[in-house]
Amino acid sequence: MLITRLESIQAMVECAEGLGVPRGSPMFKHALDAVSFISAEKIATKVDYLKKTFRWSDAEVGMALSRSPMMLRHSMDALQSKSEFLISEVGLEPEYIAHRPAMLNYSLDGRLRPRYYVVKFLKANGLLDRDRDYYSVFSYVEKVFVQRYICPYKDAAPHLAEDYDAAHRGGVPANFKFT
Structure with a gap:
C-alpha cells in the first residue's frame, strides 16, 4: 500500500x-x-x-x-463445492453458514469433509451422546479435534484414527462404516 x-x-x-x-x-x-x-x-x-x-x-x-x-x-469453484457440501451433504441452513462464514475459509478436503465423516460415523454408531455444532467441529484446531472426537473412541472404533487420516487424503475410506 x-x-x-x-x-x-x-x-x-x-x-x-x-x-x-x-x-x-x-x-x-x-x-x-x-x-x-x-x-x-x-x-x-x-x-x-x-x-x-x-x-x-x-x-x-x-x-x-x-x-x-x-x-x-x-474461487467460484471452491465456493460452489463448499456450498454443495455444507448445504446438501451436511444439511446446514444457508442462514447458519452466513452467521459462521469462517467455515468457508477451511479446506474442503483437508478439514471439513474428514471431520464431517468422523462425526457422522460417531452418530451413526451411537457413540455421540448429543448432536454437535458443526461450526465448533470444523473450528477446533487439529489437536483439540483429535482429543475430542478420535481419542475417546479408540476402543469402540479402533479404525477411526486411520480412517480420519485416510479421509485427509481424499474420499471416504472403505472401512468407514455408516450403519
Whole structure:
C-alpha cells in the first residue's frame, strides 16, 4: 500500500466500508486486503454469486462478508463445492453458514469433509451422546479435534484414527462404516 496511489487506497477503503466492514473493526484490514486490486465489477459479480450459491439474502451476504471478507478471494469453484457440501451433504441452513462464514475459509478436503465423516460415523454408531455444532467441529484446531472426537473412541472404533487420516487424503475410506 505504500506505493499505491492515494486515489486507489481511498477506493479500497470505500469498497471495504461498502461491504459493511466499519473502519474501526478488527476485520477492516482483512477487508482492505480482500478488495485490494479487485475491480468493483468483479466484487459485485462475486457478491451476486455468493447470494445465488449459498441462497443468501442481501443482509446475509453483508453479514458474512463483514465477518469474513476474504471470501472474496476464493474461487467460484471452491465456493460452489463448499456450498454443495455444507448445504446438501451436511444439511446446514444457508442462514447458519452466513452467521459462521469462517467455515468457508477451511479446506474442503483437508478439514471439513474428514471431520464431517468422523462425526457422522460417531452418530451413526451411537457413540455421540448429543448432536454437535458443526461450526465448533470444523473450528477446533487439529489437536483439540483429535482429543475430542478420535481419542475417546479408540476402543469402540479402533479404525477411526486411520480412517480420519485416510479421509485427509481424499474420499471416504472403505472401512468407514455408516450403519
